[in-house]
């Protein structure tokens with residue numbers, strides 16, 4: 041298990057809960073707009089912070105699971121839940137046992153995932169090891185290559201969407217509004233896949249500390265507010281709730 045960071049408190053990462061966030065290192069995607077390059081590229085140092093400001097980063101090679109266990113035991117009664125984020129958590133072979141340990145401590149678990157490992161998501165849901173799933177849909181599943189991943193299997197992304205929608209746990213899908221990955225036709229293709237879903241979040245992009253800053257040297261990468269509000273006006277007809285964040 042490669043735990044690259046721990047954010048001790050968050051009011052925004054787990055809807056309705058005060059949570060901590062475990063950041064697992066390593067990712068199988070290469071999103072140019074990734075805001076966690078230190079996690080997507082796991083050779084960076086780890087961090088331990090009270091909040092998500094980089095000033096609180098502490099250099100360590102890796103945060104041990106024991107340290108996380110101790111922290112979670114001490115915070116019982118103060119935290120309402122644990123978010124497992126990344127990087128991409130589902131590529132870690134010990135993710136199931138990590139979730140089992142956290143659930144044994146009676147914490148609800150939220151999983152943040154890029155949806156590339158449907159069988160892992162299915163196992164976690166079927167075993168009752170996650171209570172909320174937030175899945176990124178980067179673009180039309182057939183258009184992940186080459187910008188997100190060179191040989192991404194669209195069927196995996198679509199399977200993850202179906203598994204999540206067919207589950208009985210709360211979930212959300214989210215899309216970061218960056219061109220050429222996102223335009224109105226892409227949004228319509230995504231909506232066709234998530235029709236009737238509980239929550240769809242359209243995310244504004246913040247151009248700081250990204251994985252591939254060179255991608256943004258070309259003009260007109262960022263969808264403006266008018267474009268995003270237009271996406272929302274279309275999306276709200278297809279899903280139960282659509283928000284912009």
Ligand code: SF4
Pocket residue numbers: 067068069070071073074075076079080126127128154251
């Ligand atoms: S899937 Fe997430 S962690 Fe991985 S590169 Fe993309 S934004 Fe970063």
